[in-house]
Amino acid sequence: MPTCDAEQLSPCDDSSDEDKASLLLDEIPSRLSWSRLNKSCFLRLPKTLILSALAILCIFVWALLQLGGLITEQDMRSSVASPVHGADVSITSCGTTSIQAHTAGCSFDMFSFGWYPPECTDSELYGESVDNLFARMAGRAAFIAHPDHEAAKYLPKNLTAIQPQPQPKDDVDATGIQNVDIIANFDHHLVACTYAWQKVQRAAVRRWPLDEWSSSLTLARQCGPDLLAKWRDQELQSSNKMRRLRVWYPKCGLSKEDLQRNLYAVLDGA
Structure with missing residues (x-):
């Protein structure tokens, strides 16, 4: 009778359907045990480590939001204001005439x-x-x-x-205008x-x-x-x-x- 790997059910396996079903049923307890092991390992992690990971995640999300807001504000300013109208720009003097x-x-x-x-x-x-x-x-x-x-x-x-x-004679400024x-x-x-x-x-x-x-x-x-x-x-x-x-x-x-x-x-x- 041909032999195949016990964990790989392929067309080369000519065993009966009952044998295949029995093999699958035998694997279920081991898979469930591995799942319980992963869960128990996670629960045994120090709470400080879990809280630290959550804090790092929150800080990362906050940084992304701040960066997005900064980029949006800069885009808005650049789209509505020209450089000449900056807050600290020196004002041109128009003189007196x-x-x-x-x-x-x-x-x-x-x-x-x-x-x-x-x-x-x-x-x-x-x-x-x-x-x-x-x-x-x-x-x-x-x-x-x-x-x-x-x-x-x-x-x-x-x-x-x-x-x-009518032009009043005294209506003249210092420049004569x-x-x-x-x-x-x-x-x-x-x-x-x-x-x-x-x-x-x-x-x-x-x-x-x-x-x-x-x-x-x-x-x-x-x-x-x-x-x-x-x-x-x-x-x-x-x-x-x-x-x-x-x-x-x-x-x-x-x-x-x-x-x-x-x-x-x-x-x-x-």
């Missing part, structure tokens, strides 16, 4: 009528707000400017009506309000420097009622709601102390 500001690479903002360095310029939001003003005006002029005004050339031509205005007011309508003011609020929010989220105009609580307190009143009184578009604007150079990169002074000034004047 439009010529100096333009030469320094600063940008004129037609909503605040201020010159801003690159560190306080949100070009994407500014472009969206300009488009919004264009849509609201629907071909009407948003500004009335004197032809000799220093900021007239920085305003959109199709939003500006050039008209001569005539600071004639530019008149803006109420729609310009409303868009400027929404632009300022968004600019502050975006700067805070992206850790960009805050500027003196958009973070002003005085502006915020003025914008709130005006935006609400817009929907109650259509007469707000009349000439008595036109606003006079002058070119200035808002501070960029406010400190905590600057914001506190801003708050106290508003509270003292309330």
